[in-house]
Amino acid sequence: MEKVIILKAGGNIIDDEQQLTAFLQAFAAIAGKKILIHGGGKLATRMAAQLALPQQMVDGRRITDAETLKIVTMVYAGYINKNIVAQLQAFQCNAIGLTGADGNIIQAHKRIHPTIDYGFVGDVEGINTTLLQQLLNNNCSIVLAPITHNGYGQLLNTNADTIAQEIAAALAQNYGVSLIYLFEKAGVLIDVHNDASVIPSITPQQFAQLKAQGIIADGMLPKLENAFTALQKGVQRVIIGKANVLPELLSGTSGTTLTMGT
Amino acid sequence: MEKVIILKAGGNIIDDEQQLTAFLQAFAAIAGKKILIHGGGKLATRMAAQLALPQQMVDGRRITDAETLKIVTMVYAGYINKNIVAQLQAFQCNAIGLTGADGNIIQAHKRIHPTIDYGFVGDVEGINTTLLQQLLNNNCSIVLAPITHNGYGQLLNTNADTIAQEIAAALAQNYGVSLIYLFEKAGVLIDVHNDASVIPSITPQQFAQLKAQGIIADGMLPKLENAFTALQKGVQRVIIGKANVLPELLSGTSGTTLTMGT
Numbered sequence: 001m002e003k004v005i006i007l008k009a010g011g012n013i014i015d016d017e018q019q020l021t022a023f024l025q026a027f028a029a030i031a032g033k034k035i036l037i038h039g040g041g042k043l044a045t046r047m048a049a050q051l052a053l054p055q056q057m058v059d060g061r062r063i064t065d066a067e068t069l070k071i072v073t074m075v076y077a078g079y080i081n082k083n084i085v086a087q088l089q090a091f092q093c094n095a096i097g098l099t100g101a102d103g104n105i106i107q108a109h110k111r112i113h114p115t116i117d118y119g120f121v122g123d124v125e126g127i128n129t130t131l132l133q134q135l136l137n138n139n140c141s142i143v144l145a146p147i148t149h150n151g152y153g154q155l156l157n158t159n160a161d162t163i164a165q166e167i168a169a170a171l172a173q174n175y176g177v178s179l180i181y182l183f184e185k186a187g188v189l190i191d192v193h194n195d196a197s198v199i200p201s202i203t204p205q206q207f208a209q210l211k212a213q214g215i216i217a218d219g220m221l222p223k224l225e226n227a228f229t230a231l232q233k234g235v236q237r238v239i240i241g242k243a244n245v246l247p248e249l250l251s252g253t254s255g256t257t258l259t260m261g262t
Numbered sequence: 263m264e265k266v267i268i269l270k271a272g273g274n275i276i277d278d279e280q281q282l283t284a285f286l287q288a289f290a291a292i293a294g295k296k297i298l299i300h301g302g303g304k305l306a307t308r309m310a311a312q313l314a315l316p317q318q319m320v321d322g323r324r325i326t327d328a329e330t331l332k333i334v335t336m337v338y339a340g341y342i343n344k345n346i347v348a349q350l351q352a353f354q355c356n357a358i359g360l361t362g363a364d365g366n367i368i369q370a371h372k373r374i375h376p377t378i379d380y381g382f383v384g385d386v387e388g389i390n391t392t393l394l395q396q397l398l399n400n401n402c403s404i405v406l407a408p409i410t411h412n413g414y415g416q417l418l419n420t421n422a423d424t425i426a427q428e429i430a431a432a433l434a435q436n437y438g439v440s441l442i443y444l445f446e447k448a449g450v451l452i453d454v455h456n457d458a459s460v461i462p463s464i465t466p467q468q469f470a471q472l473k474a475q476g477i478i479a480d481g482m483l484p485k486l487e488n489a490f491t492a493l494q495k496g497v498q499r500v501i502i503g504k505a506n507v508l509p510e511l512l513s514g515t516s517g518t519t520l521t522m523g524t
Contacts, residue, residue, distance in 0.1 A: 070341055074341045077339070077340040078339040078340020079332060079335050079336045081340075082417055085363045085411075086363040087415040089413060096365050096393065099347070101344055101348040102357070103356060103357075103402060104356060134396065138396050140365060147344060149347075151351060151352060153351070
């Protein structure tokens with residue numbers, strides 16, 4: 001099966017101009033088919049503050065009212081996405097920047113919740129890989145902003161980690177997919193304050209143990225559960241590590257690699 | 263030769279939500295290959311005002327400093343482009359929203375001028391139709407925002423009329439291209455205050471006469487010169503007219519059609 005590498009880069013990389021450029025150069029140098037899914041970083045929050053728009057957060061998620069949706073669409077799909085594309089083109093990587101509305105790649109619906117109205121936050125309903133496959137087969141590298149649509153003309157703000165997992169799972173039908181979550185830490189750590197304590201590989205059995213022992217907890221739990229869901233859906237491996245060691249992550253000499261085991 | 267229809271829609275359509283939706287429904291209903299190139303409208307100006315960023319205009323063109331480039335990239339490539347795409351998807355038109363940086367479609371350079379520094383305004387240097395042709399042949403309709411790049415990672419703000427003409431001329435090598443400029447008026451008028459005075463068709467000879475008689479003047483002159491340049495480069499016809507009569511423009515029963523004559 002032909003390989004596809006899917007990377008998810010978060011705010012810590014997007015917000016740091018120098019780190020972003022170094023990362024994009026490394027991304028451009030990856031041979032073969034590849035997709036970059038980016039988050040938003042602090043720019044949307046800063047823009048909302050400049051426009052004097054109060055931001056409401058519930059459980060670490062932004063409540064997306066109409067004005068906030070406008071801002072995240074502008075910042076994620078416009079400013080961040082197109083600047084990444086232009087930089088990749090400068091590194092001779094034929095990039096194309098998209099959202100989930102383009103080519104109907106990601107259908108979503110407004111989040112349904114018994115007590116909280118998340119506003120224009122979208123949960124993924126389905127992935128259409130037609131356009132992605134056409135572009136990958138034409139040697140385009142795809143840069144995806146975390147904006148989806150409901151099929152009725154409404155854009156929605158969607159979690160980039162989830163999008164990465166769903167896209168990886170959908171492409172796993174036809175490609176050998178590696179999914180890489182770029183992270184502030186060097187990988188999954190035994191001691192959260194010690195970057196040298198990286199666990200090099202984790203299987204579902206080991207994950208259950210680490211969870212029971214309380215070594216994996218808090219914000220890392222949903223990330224890893226998300227990752228193992230991707231593996232269950234056919235993704236070959238999930239790697240978690242730092243953006244500044246991209247070649248090492250791909251060769252397995254840095255970061256944490258999650259697999260279903262043997 | 264297979265046909266491609268290229269439409270350029272300006273601020274007057276983009277700014278009016280109801281008119282935009284009606285126009286997008288008509289656009290979605292056009293059979294065959296099609297490209298929509300959109301301008302920016304008043305939203306970028308409004309956003310700049312909200313952010314207390316003074317706008318400088320010279321000869322009707324926005325001077326694009328770094329902050330203004332950020333805003334137009336956000337508004338044109340993000341908000342406007344992606345909302346158009348989502349609406350077209352709702353009308354069962356498989357749209358994909360791009361800028362000139364995506365797939366390296368439009369290479370540009372910063373405008374060179376002896377006395378005025380236009381900032382990040384880009385003049386078109388070349389068109390690469392590879393991605394456009396791949397997408398058109400895969401039944402995607404393309405929505406293009408007037409943002410280009412210089413190949414060195416810099417985005418540039420570029421006139422949408424010029425982009426439409428350049429894209430039309432480049433695709434004329436391989437397709438029979440109709441280029442449609444959507445406009446506030448019903449077409450080229452003998453009496454600028456009377457929408458019933460539309461000139462149904464103009465050849466280069468007639469254009470020279472109308473210009474000499476002073477019937478075509480002011481803002482209409484560069485528009486028509488632009489249009490005849492496209493015809494000289496192989497575009498089959500250029501139509502100028504109103505967005506709310508799109509089928510009539512395509513059938514030649516409304517608007518002004520420019521051709522090289524027989």
